[in-house]
Amino acid sequence: MIRWLVWFLASSGAAIACEATGQRMSTETQNAPAVHVAVDEIPLAQPFSILLTVCGETAVSEMRVDAVMPAHQHGMNYLPVVTAIGDDVFRIDDMLFHMPGKWELQVDVEYNGQTVSYTSDLALK
Amino acid sequence: MKLWVTVAFVALTSVVRAEVLLSEDEIQQTLSFGPWPPPIQPDPSNRGSNDPRAIALGAALFDDPVLSIDGALACASCHNPEQAFTTLDPRAFGRVLLDRNTPSLRNLAGLRWYGWGGKSDNLWAASLHPIIEEQEMAHSKESLKRAISESPYVNDFEDIFGDIESQNPELVLVKIAKALSAYLETLVTERTQFDDFRDALERSDLAEAANYPEAAQRGLQLFLGRGNCAFCHNGPRFSNNEFHDAGVPYFLSKTKVDEGRFGGLNFLLSSPYTLDGDWTDDLEKQGAWAVRNVRRSHSDFGIFRTPSLRGVVETAPYMHDGSLDALDAVVRHYSEIDTERLHADGEAVLSELNLTGQEITDLVAFLETLSSATRP
Numbered sequence: 001m002i003r004w005l006v007w008f009l010a011s012s013g014a015a016i017a018c019e020a021t022g023q024r025m026s027t028e029t030q031n032a033p034a035v036h037v038a039v040d041e042i043p044l045a046q047p048f049s050i051l052l053t054v055c056g057e058t059a060v061s062e063m064r065v066d067a068v069m070p071a072h073q074h075g076m077n078y079l080p081v082v083t084a085i086g087d088d089v090f091r092i093d094d095m096l097f098h099m100p101g102k103w104e105l106q107v108d109v110e111y112n113g114q115t116v117s118y119t120s121d122l123a124l125k
Numbered sequence: 126m127k128l129w130v131t132v133a134f135v136a137l138t139s140v141v142r143a144e145v146l147l148s149e150d151e152i153q154q155t156l157s158f159g160p161w162p163p164p165i166q167p168d169p170s171n172r173g174s175n176d177p178r179a180i181a182l183g184a185a186l187f188d189d190p191v192l193s194i195d196g197a198l199a200c201a202s203c204h205n206p207e208q209a210f211t212t213l214d215p216r217a218f219g220r221v222l223l224d225r226n227t228p229s230l231r232n233l234a235g236l237r238w239y240g241w242g243g244k245s246d247n248l249w250a251a252s253l254h255p256i257i258e259e260q261e262m263a264h265s266k267e268s269l270k271r272a273i274s275e276s277p278y279v280n281d282f283e284d285i286f287g288d289i290e291s292q293n294p295e296l297v298l299v300k301i302a303k304a305l306s307a308y309l310e311t312l313v314t315e316r317t318q319f320d321d322f323r324d325a326l327e328r329s330d331l332a333e334a335a336n337y338p339e340a341a342q343r344g345l346q347l348f349l350g351r352g353n354c355a356f357c358h359n360g361p362r363f364s365n366n367e368f369h370d371a372g373v374p375y376f377l378s379k380t381k382v383d384e385g386r387f388g389g390l391n392f393l394l395s396s397p398y399t400l401d402g403d404w405t406d407d408l409e410k411q412g413a414w415a416v417r418n419v420r421r422s423h424s425d426f427g428i429f430r431t432p433s434l435r436g437v438v439e440t441a442p443y444m445h446d447g448s449l450d451a452l453d454a455v456v457r458h459y460s461e462i463d464t465e466r467l468h469a470d471g472e473a474v475l476s477e478l479n480l481t482g483q484e485i486t487d488l489v490a491f492l493e494t495l496s497s498a499t500r501p
Contacts, residue, residue, distance in 0.1 A: 044157065044360060047414065071473070074472035077367055077368075078419055098367040099359075100356065125157075
């Protein structure tokens with residue numbers, strides 16, 4: 001699946017240990033920085049935003065965000081917009097889940113040229 | 126006397142026996158289909174939205190053939206107000222036989238996409254395109270300005286939008302479309318038996334909710350569950366307003382296909398009349414995120430926008446090509462769907478349901494309660 005790629009300046013230096021809120025995302029990469037996702041109630045078939053917090057000492061140079069519905073083999077119909085709003089906090093806008101059910105949030109974070117993939121399940125009734 | 130006692134006993138028994146069949150989870154899902162009607166929210170991209178003068182002008186123009194180049198067609202010719210703003214024809218007939226079924230024009234305010242292929246992201250653009258489409262009203266911008274200038278509507282137009290002679294023809298076209306849009310926003314289906322049921326559930330008034338027919342309740346349970354209908358037909362309008370493969374053939378002939386969303390996106394992304402364009406009245410360009418961020422995919426080919434199910438009894442025939450003449454035919458289509466017809470790399474939502482005759486009857490009974498009118 002094509003994923004939208006967002007670049008931003010990591011001018012504010014390395015991400016540091018942080019007080020994250022929300023659910024910790026899963027990753028298969030050993031010793032990877034923790035990523036937490038905070039999301040309010042998700043409206044069905046309407047745009048919504050989430051917050052991602054990266055807890056680590058390595059600067060984030062790139063982030064890709066997507067979501068898929070594994071049971072239905074499809075993703076979102078819109079490209080989410082990623083905005084860095086702090087050293088370690090990113091707001092993801094224009095997410096839209098157009099069907100109820102289980103969605104898998106997929107986040108790829110690049111640290112020093114190495115990409116770490118994270119996933120998290122989000123349920124929408 | 127004995128007879129009356131018997132009748133009273135039978136009636137009492139039926140009242141006692143009537144019940145709400147839905148589980149707590151199904152009740153929660155049912156609440157998401159309302160409340161109805163939705164609150165009125167003016168369209169910020171259209172200054173005429175919610176303006177009584179623009180609404181009145183739009184209503185008058187809708188019924189008048191002045192909007193066609195030769196006075197042969199009015200909007201109402203195809204979107205007949207007496208037939209739920211559509212016609213009984215499987216495919217629309219403008220100047221020629223068109224490729225798709227005429228969509229009803231009710232409950233259109235505030236949608237993200239318009240048309241079977243979603244070629245417009247706002248209602249005034251969706252109102253504008255048929256006026257200048259060669260196979261429909263066939264006006265040019267210039268001929269439309271001339272026709273309005275010479276029509277009885279010129280004073281109303283100028284009261285709302287200013288002197289017409291000083292405006293370029295494209296601006297006049299957009300303003301006429303915005304007046305039409307202001308009128309169309311007011312077309313809302315009435316409350317239904319389903320809405321009474323849904324609201325009773327919200328109030329936890331199960332005695333009132335139990336008045337909803339059991340066949341319709343069983344149909345609703347199928348709609349929410351095994352039928353998989355609510356994946357796409359969700360929210361108060363019973364539509365997620367996105368695009369799906371319903372397994373209906375999109376070949377128009379041996380050599381021509383209906384491109385569906387693929388063609389709609391091609392049109393949209395080259396149109397100047399989007400929420401991200403210069404013709405919107407909304408400086409903040411709310412809603413433009415969708416046209417900016419919409420994704421393209423080869424599986425867009427031959428997929429179509431999920432139609433609303435409100436008032437569905439009144440809008441036969443069904444599907445993008447009007448190929449199914451009745452609601453039970455639609456339910457049978459999904460029950461017996463040929464999954465070979467679905468995009469091989471598309472979404473995996475539909476599968477053969479093998480519904481029984483009773484289940485088909487129940488689903489239709491439910492769908493009929495989404496209309497205030499009865500089946501014609």
